Structures are given as C-alpha cells and as structure tokens.
Amino acid sequence: MQRFFTQSLKWRAFAMFLFLAGLVFSTPAADFKVGLVLDRGGKDDKSFNSSAYEGANQAKKKLGIFLKYVEATDDNAFEPLLRAFAQRDFDLIIGIGFAQKEAIKKVAAQFPQKHFAIIDAEVDAPNVRSLVFEEHEGAYLIGAIAAMTSKSGKIGFVGGMDIPLIRRFSMAYEAGAKKINPQINVLANFVGVTSEAWNNPPKGKELAVSQYDAGIDIIFAAAGASGLGVFDAAEEKKKFAIGVDANQNWTKPGLILTSMLKRVDEAVASTIEESKAGHFTGGIKRFGLANKGIDYSVDQYNEKILPESVRKRADDIKAEIIAGKIVVPDFYKKK
The missing domain is CATH 3.40.50.2300 (Response regulator)
Structure with a gap:
C-alpha cells in the first residue's frame, strides 16, 4: 500500500x-x-x-x-x-x-x-x-418545486463535501419545501468530508439508492461529479432527481425534474x-435570482414532467424572494 x-x-x-x-x-x-x-x-x-x-x-x-x-x-x-x-x-x-x-x-x-x-x-x-x-435563493426555489411535485411527502438531498457552502444548499432546500408542505420529510446525506467527495459517483449512487428505498421520490444533488451517481440511481429506481450548477436535464431525460442553475x-x-x-x-x-445568476431550468428534456402549475408557483415564489417578501434562511448567517 x-x-x-x-x-x-x-x-x-x-x-x-x-x-x-x-x-x-x-x-x-x-x-x-x-x-x-x-x-x-x-x-x-x-x-x-x-x-x-x-x-x-x-x-x-x-x-x-x-x-x-x-x-x-x-x-x-x-x-x-x-x-x-x-x-x-x-x-x-x-x-x-x-x-x-x-x-x-x-x-x-x-x-x-x-x-x-x-x-x-x-x-x-x-x-x-x-x-x-446566492445559492440559498435557488435551493429554496428547488425545495418548493420538489415539495409541489412529490407524491410520497418525502424528499432527499445529497451533498458533496460536508462544508458550510453545501449546508447552505441543504438548509434552504428544506425551508423551501416546508414553505409548500410544512409536514414534508426531508433527508440529507453528504458524500464525504474531503475534496474527494466531489468526484465519487459510486458513493453518490449508494446514498441515493438508500434514500429512494426509504420512500423518497425526489433527490436534489449538489455534489459535483458525485451527483452523476445520484442520477444513475434515479434511472435505476425510476424516480426523480434534481441537478445543480449547469443545466443537467439532458443527462437523464424524463428523470431530471429540473436543475438549479448557478451561472x-x-x-x-x-x-x-x-x-x-x-x-x-x-x-x-x-x-442571485435578481440578476439571473441563479435560476431553475425548463427545456425540452423536462417540460413534460414539470407541470405548468408548478412552474407558475415557482415563478411567483421567485418574484417574492426578489422583492424581499420572502427572506430565505442563510446558513452563512446562522447564529
């Protein structure tokens, strides 16, 4: 060795x-x-x-x-x-x-x-x-979309490295989901605690399979290349996943509910x-959302699985965040 x-x-x-x-x-x-x-x-x-x-x-x-x-x-x-x-x-x-x-x-x-x-x-x-x-703005929006779409009332999050940045995603994702459904169950897991966590698709898949098997029907992956393992699990279990950073809808058409765009x-x-x-x-x-540096994606790969009613509600929430009517919790400012 x-x-x-x-x-x-x-x-x-x-x-x-x-x-x-x-x-x-x-x-x-x-x-x-x-x-x-x-x-x-x-x-x-x-x-x-x-x-x-x-x-x-x-x-x-x-x-x-x-x-x-x-x-x-x-x-x-x-x-x-x-x-x-x-x-x-x-x-x-x-x-x-x-x-x-x-x-x-x-x-x-x-x-x-x-x-x-x-x-x-x-x-x-x-x-x-x-x-x-302002990742927390986008994660909040994604959480709301997940809650509006979930049939089981259980959604998941798979983060890459367990650091404040990814906790920022997780915290806002859960808050957005509970804005829609206060009783929704949100389970979060992290791939690891070192930089290797960004490039470990097998571990990402393992965590996602475990979540899907527990009744979760949508997982938001904020894990770099490890998120590709989450997408493989979504394909295997025929469940939804949500992408991050780039538009990842095309990677598993019909299974990536949307992607949180970080431009x-x-x-x-x-x-x-x-x-x-x-x-x-x-x-x-x-x-952030106000200058379109953060958003969510809609294209030919997910337009049939992301209902117009969900998009309209998401856009309303986006407008409320931009106007300051919704204050998104921020892990960076957590006391």
Missing part, C-alpha cells in the same frame, strides 16, 4: 511537471492569456467545473483569447498551478472553487500586477475579483470580457 501511494505521488508530480513544462514551451507572447484552474471534479463533471470551462470557451470563441486550463489533482496543486500561470505572464488567472481561496490570496499578493478571479470565495485584494452566488459560465465569461477590455475591477460580485 505504501509503495502504491508513493508511486501515485510520483505520477502526480510528473503530471505537474509536464503541465508546467507545457506552459514554458507553448504559451504565446502576444494574445490576451487566461489561465483556468479547475478543482478535482474536472471539466467533465457536467456541473460546476463544466460550467466554468464552458464560460471560458465561450469567451475564447467570442474574443479570440488564448486559454489554458488545468485540472488540479489535489488541493496541494492549486498554489503551484496558479503561480505557474502568473510567472508565465498570463493576464487573468481564474480559480474554480472555494478550496483555492488561500492559494489565490497568497499568489495574488506575490503578483500584484496580475489579475485573478475566484468562484465561491471572497478574497480581499485589489487584484482579485470574488465571484459569489458560473456567465460569471467566468463576463470577467474575461471585462478584463480583456481593460475594465477589470477587484472586489466582490454577487449573482
């Missing part, structure tokens, strides 16, 4: 070396250069990282920027990857995920002339833009566009 672990570390170090060497030999000198550091879920998680990657590529197609991305093998990789981009004179460096907060803070201080952005964390530095989302793609694309135009500003930029 120790030998395997040592070899694994060597392979990771070698992969890091190849990436850094690639920056040295393949980076153009003239283009506006954007470096994108994804977390462990990777660009194919069909969720959080995929959305960020899509937004960066939208900017690439529109603006003709040079884009380089890398998927961090573990949390220790963030700092050297961010620093490598800065050393190779990239104009904008974007870290995807709260786990990069300390690395961004440190590297941004070392390269004050470079611009950085981070998703889901606040870094107080003049050369860092913090892109944060990471637009946050990334707009930051790149503003930066290339010379309008980069540091500070915090928030995205």
Whole structure:
C-alpha cells in the first residue's frame, strides 16, 4: 500500500511537471492569456467545473483569447498551478472553487500586477475579483418545486463535501419545501468530508439508492461529479432527481425534474470580457435570482414532467424572494 501511494505521488508530480513544462514551451507572447484552474471534479463533471470551462470557451470563441486550463489533482496543486500561470505572464488567472481561496490570496499578493478571479470565495485584494452566488435563493426555489411535485411527502438531498457552502444548499432546500408542505420529510446525506467527495459517483449512487428505498421520490444533488451517481440511481429506481450548477436535464431525460442553475459560465465569461477590455475591477460580485445568476431550468428534456402549475408557483415564489417578501434562511448567517 505504501509503495502504491508513493508511486501515485510520483505520477502526480510528473503530471505537474509536464503541465508546467507545457506552459514554458507553448504559451504565446502576444494574445490576451487566461489561465483556468479547475478543482478535482474536472471539466467533465457536467456541473460546476463544466460550467466554468464552458464560460471560458465561450469567451475564447467570442474574443479570440488564448486559454489554458488545468485540472488540479489535489488541493496541494492549486498554489503551484496558479503561480505557474502568473510567472508565465498570463493576464487573468481564474480559480474554480472555494478550496483555492488561500492559494489565490497568497499568489495574488506575490503578483500584484496580475489579475485573478475566484468562484465561491471572497478574497480581499485589489487584484482579485470574488465571484459569489446566492445559492440559498435557488435551493429554496428547488425545495418548493420538489415539495409541489412529490407524491410520497418525502424528499432527499445529497451533498458533496460536508462544508458550510453545501449546508447552505441543504438548509434552504428544506425551508423551501416546508414553505409548500410544512409536514414534508426531508433527508440529507453528504458524500464525504474531503475534496474527494466531489468526484465519487459510486458513493453518490449508494446514498441515493438508500434514500429512494426509504420512500423518497425526489433527490436534489449538489455534489459535483458525485451527483452523476445520484442520477444513475434515479434511472435505476425510476424516480426523480434534481441537478445543480449547469443545466443537467439532458443527462437523464424524463428523470431530471429540473436543475438549479448557478451561472458560473456567465460569471467566468463576463470577467474575461471585462478584463480583456481593460475594465477589470477587484472586489466582490454577487449573482442571485435578481440578476439571473441563479435560476431553475425548463427545456425540452423536462417540460413534460414539470407541470405548468408548478412552474407558475415557482415563478411567483421567485418574484417574492426578489422583492424581499420572502427572506430565505442563510446558513452563512446562522447564529
């Protein structure tokens, strides 16, 4: 086991070396250069990282920027990857995920002339833009939709890593459900307590199967790539699941009731566009229901399973949240 672990570390170090060497030999000198550091879920998680990657590529197609991305093998990789981009004179460096907060803070201080952005964390530095989302607003809305659709009066939640961010989802999801049905039962489970929890579909499926077997008929998955396991369980048990971050309705047509949209793609694309135009500003930029940074999805894959009456009630609740008539509980502000 120790030998395997040592070899694994060597392979990771070698992969890091190849990436850094690639920056040295393949980076153009003239283009506006954007470096994108994804977390462990990777660009194919069909969720959080995929959305960020899509937004960066939208900017690439529109603006003709040079884009380089890398998927961090573990949390220790963030700092050297961010620093490598800065050393190779990239104009904008974007870290995807709260786990990069300390690395961004440190590297941004070392390269004050470079611009950085981070998703889901606040870094107080003049050369860092913090892109944060009002996830609780969307989760509340999703909870209401789940409660309106459930036949059993039991709904579930599968979160990725057990951290305040995901507790924020869970708390608001339950509150939204109880707005519709005060007696509804809500069961929440989490995949794990380390960053590996974002990329463990088998564990996600195991938790979901257990919930479905307990009588739950709808599960909201906020678990990164682990959520794909929840969707597999929904297919196996012929029950509903709800996606998150990106529009995941297409992954299991007719079984994904809706997806809570967290427009990471637009946050990334707009930051790149503003930066290339010379309008980069540091500070915090928030995205919620009011500016459509948060929403729920309706398309050809779920329009037949999400009744018009449910959508209308959901839109009414959305309007009430935006108007301040409904105050959504926020785990971040829990006393």
